[in-house]
Amino acid sequence: MTGDNGPMTALRAPFTTLALRRAVFCVLGVVSAAAILSAPALGPALGVLFLWATGALSDQPAPAVAPVFLFLVPLTVALLVVLAAPIGRAMGAVHRALAGRLLDVHVDAPPPRPSRRLGAVVSDGPGWRAVGYGLLKVPLAIPQGYGAFCYVFGLANLSYPLWWPLFRNHPAGTRLGPVWALTPFGAIGTRTFAGTFLIAAAGLAMLLVAPWLMRAGTTLDVAAMRRLLGPRRLAERVRELQLTRARAIDDAAAMMRRLERDLHDGAQIRLATLALNLGMATEKLGADGPPPDLAQARELVALAHRGAKEALADLRDLVRGIHPPVLDNGLGDALATLATNSAIPVAVTVDLPDRPAPAIETVAYFCASELLANAAKHSRATRIALGVVRSGERLTVTVEDDGVGGADPAGPGLSGLARRIAVVDGRMRVRSPDGGPTRVDIELPTHV
Amino acid sequence: MRVVIAEDAAMMREGLVRLLTDRGFEVCAAVADADALRSAVAATVPDVAVIDIRMPPTHTDEGLRAAIDIRRDQPDVGVLVFSQYVETRYATRLLADRPTGVGYLLKDRVADVADFVDALTRVASGGTALDPEVVGHLMRAGRDTAGLASLTPREREVLSLMAEGRSNAGIAAALVITAGVVEKHVASIFAKLGLPSSDGDNRRVLAVLRHVGGG
Numbered sequence: 001m002t003g004d005n006g007p008m009t010a011l012r013a014p015f016t017t018l019a020l021r022r023a024v025f026c027v028l029g030v031v032s033a034a035a036i037l038s039a040p041a042l043g044p045a046l047g048v049l050f051l052w053a054t055g056a057l058s059d060q061p062a063p064a065v066a067p068v069f070l071f072l073v074p075l076t077v078a079l080l081v082v083l084a085a086p087i088g089r090a091m092g093a094v095h096r097a098l099a100g101r102l103l104d105v106h107v108d109a110p111p112p113r114p115s116r117r118l119g120a121v122v123s124d125g126p127g128w129r130a131v132g133y134g135l136l137k138v139p140l141a142i143p144q145g146y147g148a149f150c151y152v153f154g155l156a157n158l159s160y161p162l163w164w165p166l167f168r169n170h171p172a173g174t175r176l177g178p179v180w181a182l183t184p185f186g187a188i189g190t191r192t193f194a195g196t197f198l199i200a201a202a203g204l205a206m207l208l209v210a211p212w213l214m215r216a217g218t219t220l221d222v223a224a225m226r227r228l229l230g231p232r233r234l235a236e237r238v239r240e241l242q243l244t245r246a247r248a249i250d251d252a253a254a255m256m257r258r259l260e261r262d263l264h265d266g267a268q269i270r271l272a273t274l275a276l277n278l279g280m281a282t283e284k285l286g287a288d289g290p291p292p293d294l295a296q297a298r299e300l301v302a303l304a305h306r307g308a309k310e311a312l313a314d315l316r317d318l319v320r321g322i323h324p325p326v327l328d329n330g331l332g333d334a335l336a337t338l339a340t341n342s343a344i345p346v347a348v349t350v351d352l353p354d355r356p357a358p359a360i361e362t363v364a365y366f367c368a369s370e371l372l373a374n375a376a377k378h379s380r381a382t383r384i385a386l387g388v389v390r391s392g393e394r395l396t397v398t399v400e401d402d403g404v405g406g407a408d409p410a411g412p413g414l415s416g417l418a419r420r421i422a423v424v425d426g427r428m429r430v431r432s433p434d435g436g437p438t439r440v441d442i443e444l445p446t447h448v
Numbered sequence: 449m450r451v452v453i454a455e456d457a458a459m460m461r462e463g464l465v466r467l468l469t470d471r472g473f474e475v476c477a478a479v480a481d482a483d484a485l486r487s488a489v490a491a492t493v494p495d496v497a498v499i500d501i502r503m504p505p506t507h508t509d510e511g512l513r514a515a516i517d518i519r520r521d522q523p524d525v526g527v528l529v530f531s532q533y534v535e536t537r538y539a540t541r542l543l544a545d546r547p548t549g550v551g552y553l554l555k556d557r558v559a560d561v562a563d564f565v566d567a568l569t570r571v572a573s574g575g576t577a578l579d580p581e582v583v584g585h586l587m588r589a590g591r592d593t594a595g596l597a598s599l600t601p602r603e604r605e606v607l608s609l610m611a612e613g614r615s616n617a618g619i620a621a622a623l624v625i626t627a628g629v630v631e632k633h634v635a636s637i638f639a640k641l642g643l644p645s646s647d648g649d650n651r652r653v654l655a656v657l658r659h660v661g662g663g
Binding site: 261264265269270272273275277278282283 | 555558562
């Protein structure tokens with residue numbers, strides 16, 4: 001039976017094993033909410049028990065034992081602060097297990113605590129998130145408890161007409177007290193067999209409502225569990241890594257395509273033309289003896305010569321685009337070379353105590369190259385400052401010009417740059433108000 | 449002989465025009481994209497069109513598609529498709545109907561002017577010119593299935609040259625042997641592969657290509 005053929009499903013809903021499991025989960029939810037609510041009172045209550053057991057409470061007047069509580073209350077608070085996270089973790093584990101067993105909902109465990117030191121225990125993020133779940137459990141237990149109540153007492157009320165003939169078969173005229181039944185609208189009492197059918201009807205109504213209440217309660221609970229008891233940060237990180245990995249793959253594929261295109265339309269066609277010209281020149285020179293057409297041959301060789309030089313220039317540009325050889329000497333040299341090729345004067349300051357990872361140097365170089373090219377194309381600037389500084393484990397590349405501004409971080413150039421930077425966990429900040437100036441800061445890790 | 453050239457790289461196009469004019473061809477049109485090629489061929493009805501496979505706007509296989517259209521619409525126009533790399537699949541598509549008046553060469557081949565002009569003339573007069581590179585692919589692919597293993601190395605050379613579209617005389621010149629020896633090799637190859645012997649060069653190419661899986 002599918003879920004959407006209405007009345008039959010609604011009638012069957014209370015009598016499925018799922019409903020029973022939900023009822024158990026809801027009852028346990030109410031129990032744990034009660035336990036969580038009573039946790040802060042545990043210390044003082046134990047104190048009272050101790051005083052009562054030793055007889056102090058009956059012998060001493062209240063003011064004499066009051067100082068004990070002045071001590072017990074802060075002690076409880078301190079204990080709660082220290083123990084909250086580990087208790088939260090344990091309670092979270094229990095609830096994840098309950099959800100897995102009873103609701104078939106599997107919530108992954110958060111990463112384990114890094115160490116057993118007090119600092120790590122108190123500042124344990126997943127532990128405190130589990131505490132948050134515990135506090136949320138109290139309001140969540142209200143629909144759960146209500147649903148479980150309707151379920152259990154609905155079943156009980158439905159059975160009243162069965163019990164009546166069994167236990168109320170007294171001789172006629174015997175006067176008895178009414179029997180009572182609990183409903184959400186208060187207790188109903190009856191003295192007649194007919195009245196038990198009213199109770200049974202109320203029971204049926206409760207039973208029909210119960211699955212939906214319990215479902216609402218458990219659905220909210222499961223949502224809270226996924227948020228607070230699961231490995232949230234890690235999952236986010238995984239998503240982020242998946243995204244950047246996909247971008248890295250796309251970028252690599254795009255780069256290969258561009259490379260193929262550059263070679264195909266550049267050096268390859270030049271070399272093919274060069275071969276063609278040399279082939280024609282060979283014919284003009286003839287196999288042996290005096291050349292049949294020396295002038296044409298000379299012209300063709302000159303053409304081929306020029307073609308060869310152009311092919312070389314093409315290849316040189318391409319090679320520099322793949323990996324500038326000067327980058328092997330370090331970012332400082334590479335950026336200085338880059339600056340000398342810029343149409344706008346560039347002041348370069350590189351302050352690096354040691355060399356970052358080669359991949360980071362490459363990313364930093366291409367960012368600087370792209371930003372300088374952008375500035376040359378769009379900014380109408382008269383000077384550019386290009387700086388690289390190291391702070392801790394991060395490296396910041398700054399390109400600032402005195403141009404007209406208005407650079408769009410969402411444009412194809414800058415967003416492409418941001419994608420490449422994100423792959424190595426870097427960040428880019430663009431400030432470019434209309435009218436200028438433009439400043440772009442790129443922060444990169446020193447090692448991948 | 450009248451030629452239309454379609455090639456998007458200007459220097460290559462100019463080189464081809466120069467080469468073919470020099471060799472006595474009449475270049476009716478030299479264009480840079482597939483649409484211009486279609487209208488030029490329709491307008492001038494050349495003997496043969498030299499077509500670069502990769503042209504604007506998508507730089508994928510415009511030239512090939514234009515070549516297939518031309519072969520369908522104007523069967524008398526030979527098409528010589530050329531590109532910087534060869535794809536066996538392209539060759540298969542090009543040869544799909546009939547292996548007549550069609551060629552598929554690497555661009556590198558223009559360097560050997562005499563061979564290139566020979567191939568172009570063959571295609572213009574209804575023959576076939578397949579790049580040795582394409583034939584090599586097909587032969588390697590058919591090595592196990594087509595029984596090529598039973599051929600002697602010399603017979604395999606002859607088979608490759610046949611597949612390229614060369615005549616017996618052309619094969620004899622390429623291998624520096626006499627025409628009679630070539631004929632003996634050809635007969636032996638057809639017997640070993642179980643192919644019906646055929647007289648015309650074109651039907652022979654078709655049989656060989658079908659056999660190795662290219663047609």
